[in-house]
Amino acid sequence: MALQVTNRLTRQKEEFVPLVDGQVRMYVCGPTVYDHAHIGHAKTYISFDVIARYLRYKGYQVRYVQNITDVGHLLDTGEDRILKKAGALSVEPMEVVEAYARSYFEDMDALGVQRPDISPRASGHVPEQIEITQVLIAGGHAYATPDGDVYFDVNSWPEYGKLSGRRMEDLQSEREIAGSEKRNQADFALWRHAEPEHLMQWNSPWGKGFPGWHIECTAMATKYLGETFDIHGGGLENQFPHNECEIAQSEAWTGKPFANYWLLTGSLTINGEKMSKSLGNFITIKEALGILPLPEERRDLVDVVRPEALRTFILANHYSSPLDYSREALQGAARGWERLIGAAGLARFKAQSAPQGDAAAGFQTVLDEQRARFEAAMDDDFNTPVALSVLHDFTREVNSLLNSDEQIGSIILEKISAFYDELGRGILGIIPSDLTEMGGAPERLDGVVNLLITMRAEARAEKNFAQADQIRDRLAEIGIVLEDRPDGTVYKLA
RNA sequence: GGCGGCAUAGCCAAGUGGCAAGGCAGCGGUCUGCAAAACCGUUAUUCACCGGUUCGAAUCCGGUUGCCGCCUCCA
Numbered sequence: 001m002a003l004q005v006t007n008r009l010t011r012q013k014e015e016f017v018p019l020v021d022g023q024v025r026m027y028v029c030g031p032t033v034y035d036h037a038h039i040g041h042a043k044t045y046i047s048f049d050v051i052a053r054y055l056r057y058k059g060y061q062v063r064y065v066q067n068i069t070d071v072g073h074l075l076d077t078g079e080d081r082i083l084k085k086a087g088a089l090s091v092e093p094m095e096v097v098e099a100y101a102r103s104y105f106e107d108m109d110a111l112g113v114q115r116p117d118i119s120p121r122a123s124g125h126v127p128e129q130i131e132i133t134q135v136l137i138a139g140g141h142a143y144a145t146p147d148g149d150v151y152f153d154v155n156s157w158p159e160y161g162k163l164s165g166r167r168m169e170d171l172q173s174e175r176e177i178a179g180s181e182k183r184n185q186a187d188f189a190l191w192r193h194a195e196p197e198h199l200m201q202w203n204s205p206w207g208k209g210f211p212g213w214h215i216e217c218t219a220m221a222t223k224y225l226g227e228t229f230d231i232h233g234g235g236l237e238n239q240f241p242h243n244e245c246e247i248a249q250s251e252a253w254t255g256k257p258f259a260n261y262w263l264l265t266g267s268l269t270i271n272g273e274k275m276s277k278s279l280g281n282f283i284t285i286k287e288a289l290g291i292l293p294l295p296e297e298r299r300d301l302v303d304v305v306r307p308e309a310l311r312t313f314i315l316a317n318h319y320s321s322p323l324d325y326s327r328e329a330l331q332g333a334a335r336g337w338e339r340l341i342g343a344a345g346l347a348r349f350k351a352q353s354a355p356q357g358d359a360a361a362g363f364q365t366v367l368d369e370q371r372a373r374f375e376a377a378m379d380d381d382f383n384t385p386v387a388l389s390v391l392h393d394f395t396r397e398v399n400s401l402l403n404s405d406e407q408i409g410s411i412i413l414e415k416i417s418a419f420y421d422e423l424g425r426g427i428l429g430i431i432p433s434d435l436t437e438m439g440g441a442p443e444r445l446d447g448v449v450n451l452l453i454t455m456r457a458e459a460r461a462e463k464n465f466a467q468a469d470q471i472r473d474r475l476a477e478i479g480i481v482l483e484d485r486p487d488g489t490v491y492k493l494a
Numbered sequence: 495g496g497c498g499g500c501a502u503a504g505c506c507a508a509g510u511g512g513c514a515a516g517g518c519a520g521c522g523g524u525c526u527g528c529a530a531a532a533c534c535g536u537u538a539u540u541c542a543c544c545g546g547u548u549c550g551a552a553u554c555c556g557g558u559u560g561c562c563g564c565c566u567c568c569a
Contacts, residue, residue: 008498028569029569031568031569032568032569037569038569040569041569042569043569044569047569074567075566081567161497164564165497166496166497166498166565167496167497234569235569236498236499236563236564236569237563238569239564240497240565241564242568266499266500266562266563267562267563269563272561273562274563275568313506316506316507316516317506317507320499321499321500321507322562322563324506326505326506328504328505328506328518328519329505329507329518330506331505331518332506332517332518333506333517333518335518335519336518337517339517339518339531342532346532383508385506385507385508385515385516385517386508386509388508388517389508389515389516390515390516391516392517393515393516396533399532399533400533402532403525403531403532403533460527465527465528468527469527469529472530476530481530482530483531483532484526484529484530484531485531485532492530492531
């Protein structure tokens with residue numbers, strides 16, 4: 001079935017047709033590495049992680065490029081984010097970049113986000129950015145000021161605003177900046193001159209300076225994906241001005257379309273409010289996963305959950321929709337996720353002692369039907385909420401089968417496991433690869449718990465329920481939950 | 495003020511013309527020594543509000559209200 005995607009550029013749902021048959025080239029705006037990543041980053045990058053995973057599942061050869069911004073991204077005070085942080089910590093700017101780039105990848109790894117194929121850094125592509133800027137000046141799309149700044153001339157590009165729906169008249173009616181060397185308020189910097197004390201600067205035809213924020217994406221996307229590529233992704237809050245500027249400068253430079261499909265993720269809010277440090281409702285990924293402690297004043301904001309549960313919460317909403325983070329909503333998603341892994345784990349448990357053969361072969365119909373529904377959902381603009389509901393429907397069927405008296409052969413049990421493995425783990429990334437080691441239970445712990453389970457079984461056989469319950473209750477207190485099944489007792493780590 | 499988007503049960507959420515998916519919470523039941531888990535049943539005559547188009551609208555059109563994002567840095 002054909003994949004449909006909602007293209008923000010055309011504002012329509014379209015059939016996805018890559019430039020080169022069988023290949024997908026995708027660029028996603030990455031983080032500026034001046035602080036730990038937060039759960040808004042998690043929403044964006046988990047969304048594109050699933051998109052990349054699904055494209056590969058469909059058989060496409062995907063090249064996924066996601067940049068690291070480490071220079072030129074200024075605060076509204078005009079300070080460079082990286083330099084400001086370096087000054088505060090009294091370290092080299094590149095130490096800040098290195099520390100937070102590592103932190104970012106740690107977080108993405110913890111969330112099960114597969115690494116992009118290329119993670120280029122802006123500071124490593126300054127010559128490319130200078131070259132593009134020169135061509136834009138030569139083509140009459142940019143101009144240098146006496147100070148050594150270079151601005152893109154939006155008046156030279158009538159299509160400026162086509163992604164975000166802004167019109168030039170609206171932009172020009174905005175306030176004027178006193179003393180600005182820009183010809184037009186909407187003009188944006190391609191290059192900025194640096195004062196001698198500025199720590200990150202490079203030689204250029206316009207003197208010492210550093211690249212503007214937007215031009216890096218043009219340089220790195222086209223370098224690794226070509227002048228025109230398939231998918232450009234990012235967060236909706238960067239649609240204007242960042243994405244708009246990217247399109248203008250890229251297309252003015254090459255004379256060709258930049259990206260064919262624009263996929264933008266909806267923003268994340270917390271309890272209905274924008275997440276920001278000033279509001280005190282900022283949650284980093286490390287805090288959400290319990291890797292770093294949450295300060296007292298934000299402790300009632302968040303419940304620490306497993307990464308797969310956080311992914312489930314994010315994927316229970318469509319990538320393009322806004323998502324409001326609340327404890328209640330997160331807990332609801334986490335509970336639903338537990339149901340899924342309960343069934344997936346039970347299937348693996350049963351497979352260990354299943355009779356050979358194809359008993360219960362009739363279940364093949366369910367496997368086929370639910371996989372088709374899952375794929376149909378994902379083909380429809382990566383509709384993960386529906387894909388998740390398919391997993392739930394499938395899980396009801398699985399639970400009914402596994403809890404029935406019916407003989408189930410190893411073939412069907414392995415197919416059930418493969419279903420969870422390919423769709424739940426491989427595409428959505430919410431089913432852990434080794435359920436018996438959920439929460440990191442090492443083999444010795446496994447042995448100890450099994451010993452206690454045996455002792456409890458003996459107590460139960462002697463109708464010594466007081467002792468049996470004591471074993472179960474005290475294990476529950478330390479987070480080990482026992483469940484009695486007709487075919488034996490299993491345990492889960494809470 | 496301008497641009498973009500959203501409004502579906504207690505909570506989350508899918509659904510763009512033909513009787514309102516799924517999850518969480520709740521309630522009733524089955525199973526269990528008791529639990530837990532699981533399964534079965536149940537929970538929106540109704541989709542912010544008011545008009546219109548249509549045999550038929552949550553879905554299309556017009557208007558109203560509320561909320562969010564962006565317009566200045568943010569994924």
